Amino acid sequence: MRKENSTNAINEQFLFQVCELNSAISMVSGRWKCQIVFSISQGYNRFHLLKRKLPKISEQVLGRQLKELETHAIIVKRELPETVPVGIEYVLTNKGLDLIPILEGLCNWGKVYTGGKEISVRLTS
Amino acid sequence: MRKENSTNAINEQFLFQVCELNSAISMVSGRWKCQIVFSISQGYNRFHLLKRKLPKISEQVLGRQLKELETHAIIVKRELPETVPVGIEYVLTNKGLDLIPILEGLCNWGKVYTGGKEISVRLTS
DNA sequence: CTATGGACTAACAATTTTGTTCGTTATTGC
DNA sequence: GCAATAACGAACAAAATTGTTAGTCCATAG
Structure with a gap:
């Protein structure tokens, strides 16, 4: 699925070395990923709950x-005891928990600049 | 280039409506985007400077x-006066400037959890 | 015994993203 | 006149992501 020596893969590696920012971004970008992390943090921590929350x-x-x-060690699976068949729960790791405030910041940023059409620049002169 | 009615495009729209987080993420994900924003904020604000900073x-x-x-109104182009031929400079908008601290947060998160192999979960019981 | 819910995986196809090739305009340096 | 620098755009190809089809296993409900 991944070509080790494609320009794309090489560039990805290059960026990872330039700054950790790029590896961070690559862990959270992806169609559903952030929303899933967020939903888990809100208590939708099981497969079927997530399915219901994100019907599409x-x-x-x-x-x-x-x-x-x-x-990426952002979540871990955990078997729920006393369930038959074994129920599975998803739990945020510390890494995942630390991501939440950042995502909230991003979310807020998105809200402030909705539409994003108005261009404003702070003048420096 | 974009199919308006692909499932993919529909799901994207759906997520945009679920939470602004998803539109925010979509604006910053992409192979080089964040790094470019960051580099501009560090003063590499012209085409050739960016090229030199990111040789690949x-x-x-x-x-x-x-x-x-x-x-996405994160940057704007500006013609530099008194340059012949007209030099072009890229400037962060307010939207772009407000993004910087968030990216710094992400970067830091990336640094803290480098490798990301150690799994730690805060115990709640 | 058949259907349903929960939790998935593998293989393949559609769509999107990323990179490449070629070309443009305009000016300064040699 | 010829090459180089700055700043791109269009069209196409390669690669990666996202979605789809089919099927698994186990247990309880009816």
């Missing part, structure tokens, strides 16, 4: 996104 | 990314 996502895509978030 | 980017790709940042 397909189960397959949801599963994939969850797995990616797991490999 | 091609001129065409750079041009495209700059245009996208412009349509």
Whole structure:
């Protein structure tokens, strides 16, 4: 799926070395990822709950996104005891928890500049 | 280039309505975008300066990314007076300036969790 | 015994993003 | 006159992401 030596992959690596910002961005960009993290933090922490919250996502895509978030150590799976069959819960790691305020900041930024059509520049002279 | 009625495009719109977070993310994700914004804020505010700072980017790709940042009103072009031929400078709008601290936060988050392999979860019980 | 809910995975196709090739305008340096 | 620098645009190709189809396993409800 990933070509190790494509220009694209090389450029990605290059950017990762320029600044951690770029690796951070790459972990949170993706169609559903941020929204999933946010939803988990709001208590929609199980597969079926997420499915209900985001009706347009397909189960397959949801599963994939969850797995990616797991490999980036933003969430972890946890088996719920006393459930038959074993229920599974998604929990934010510290890494994931620390991401929340940043996402809130981004969200706010988005709200302030909705539409984003008005251009304003602070004058320096 | 964009299919208006693809599932992908529809899902994108859906997410935009769920939360501004998603539109915010879509404005900053993209191979070079964040790094360009950051570099402009550091004073690499002209086409050739950016090219030199990010040697791996091609001129065409750079041009495209700059245009996208412009349509999102994160930067604006400005003609430098007293230059022949007209020199062009890129300036962060207020929207762009307000983005910087958020990007710094993300960058920091990236630095704290480098590698991102250690999984730690705060215990609630 | 069939249907339903929960939690997925693999393989493939559609769409989107990223990079490449070629070309433009205009000016200064040699 | 010829090359180089600055600042791009269009069209096309390669690669990556996103969505779809099909199917798994287990357990409880009816």
